[in-house]
Amino acid sequence: MHSGLTFHVTRHCALRLAERSVLLENVKDVVKYADEEKRLQRGGNGGILRRFEKTVEGRKLVVIAEIKNNDCWLATAYYEY
Numbered sequence: 377m378h379s380g381l382t383f384h385v386t387r388h389c390a391l392r393l394a395e396r397s398v399l400l401e402n403v404k405d406v407v408k409y410a411d412e413e414k415r416l417q418r419g420g421n422g423g424i425l426r427r428f429e430k431t432v433e434g435r436k437l438v439v440i441a442e443i444k445n446n447d448c449w450l451a452t453a454y455y456e457y
Contacts, residue, residue, distance in 0.1 A: 378408050381448040389450040396454055398437070403453045406430040406439045416440070421449055429456075 383404055385393075393400060410428040419425045423444025430437055440451040 381446055384449045386449060386451060389452055392452050398453050402432050403439050406437050407441055407448060
């Protein structure tokens with residue numbers, strides 16, 4: 377569980393959320409209370425890129441984000457079919 381994070385929305389993520397009709401609050405909840413979390417690789421901000429998954433409103437929402445200390449940079453999010 378990742379509570380107490382400061383979220384940073386990248387330009388890319390903001391565009392993708394709008395295109396895919398994904399609510400920012402849902403994205404934040406997936407990161408904070410993920411059902412599944414997988415470590416991917418080092419990120420550009422010195423943290424670790426991670427893949428978070430959680431069922432939201434009956435669909436699996438996937439979020440890719442980089443976490444370093446208490447900062448979280450949201451990279452992208454999408455519903456998996």
